[in-house]
Amino acid sequence: MSIFQLSVQKCSSYQSDAIAAAVSKLLAPLGGIESFVKPGFRVLIKPNMLTCKDPEKAATTHPAVIEEIARLCVNAGAKVIIGDSPPAVFGRTEEFWKKTGFFAAATRSGADLFSFETDSKSPLKFFTNGREVTTHVIKTLFRVDAVINIAKMKTHNLTRITGAVKNLFGLIPGFSKAQWHKVFPRAEEFSDFIADFAHQIPVTLNIMDGIESMDGQGPAGGRVVKSNLLFASTSPVAIDMGFCQVVGLEPSEVPTLRRCKQLNWGPKTFAELQFVGYTPDEAKISGFNVPRTPPISMIPDIIIRLARRLVWAGPVLLPDTCIKCGRCRQICPADAIKITAGGAEFERNLCISCFCCMEVCPVEAIEMKSSPLLALGLRLRGLKRHLRQNKK
Secondary structure, eight states, rough: OOOOOEEEEEEEOHHHHHHHHHHHHHHGGGOGGTTTTTOOOEEEOOOOOOOSSSSGGSSOOOOHHHHHHHHHHTTTEEEEEEOOOOOOOOOOOHHHHHHHHHHHHHHHHOOOEEEGGGOOOEEEEEEETTEEEEEEEEEEGGGGGGGEEEEEEEEETTTEOHHHHGGGGGSSOOOOHHEEEHHHHHHHHHHHHHHHHTTTOSSSEEEEEEEEEEEEETTTSSEEEEEEEEESSHHHHHHHHHHHHHTTGGGGGGGHHHHHHHOSSSSGGGGGGESSSSHHHHHTTOOEEEEEEGGGGOHHHHHHHTTTTTTTTTEETTTTTTTOOOOOHHHTTOOOEEETTTTTEEOTTOOEEEEEEEOOOOOEEEEEOOHHHHHHHHHHHHHHHHHHHHHO
């Protein structure tokens, strides 16, 4: 049985001195930053810059964590670039960097910011869902000496969690990410695609910012949770497995991790995960709300086609909150949204329930909802499960 080391540290503040001390302890069991970054290296730091929001919203990797990792790399003699590709850059990328705090983090650490949209693209072929596909990733990925993946500890309405594995999906630039939702509209097949893609990426070090995490309707509009945790590992799968263990989520219930297990990539069970620094019990987070996989994804296509008006789960608009900016319409891979005088309207017959619209909405005006019939079925199924457990 293989054992994968997962370093865990507690940190209750994003103050620079607290972050520096915690990161030093976090990386020590892995040999420190010097084990991964040598003088003269070019290092790409890939954070999560999902949306143009303040760091306090917990929708993006906190700039204080990015700054400290970048500073350590620069001090080790490396040339550091910090980059990401939000699903939809509707304004200038510089506005995203300033709003998220990435610009200040890069300036203070001595790193450079890098927009993936400006880079040349390299084709990447791999097999997923029974066929060969070709994606295009940034060419810089294959020109650097080290890639440091700094994920955010968040939930996700489609894939249940956003962690280190899914954060690598951002290496596919801009709007093309949304189009893969259309190619693989089901939660299971889209998660398989993400895992199969991430399996191809040469990552040197993975870190997760969980000092402030997000639960509920993530990855952009959930609840901010003070988790006070930082994770580090050479394996992105180990990071996500650790995430699951501290919040009480079975990896078998996370579709990306089910696929990673099939690929024999990373730890397959909690028994293969070695916590260093803090034990799972010491790092445990109570009351962390992880959304279920969209129920529509569990229904056969033929039934959906026959009963689409009665059985659906998808985005709905919260009253009086839409600012009619049109970002949801531009990102929608299924062209299922139009902007009217009353705000965004969703065409159920076209919607593929990918929830890209939720990710890019700047005012959190969209939430996930099930049709009454489907909601009733889910409640009955939950009651049946509860009664079955009580009999044991």
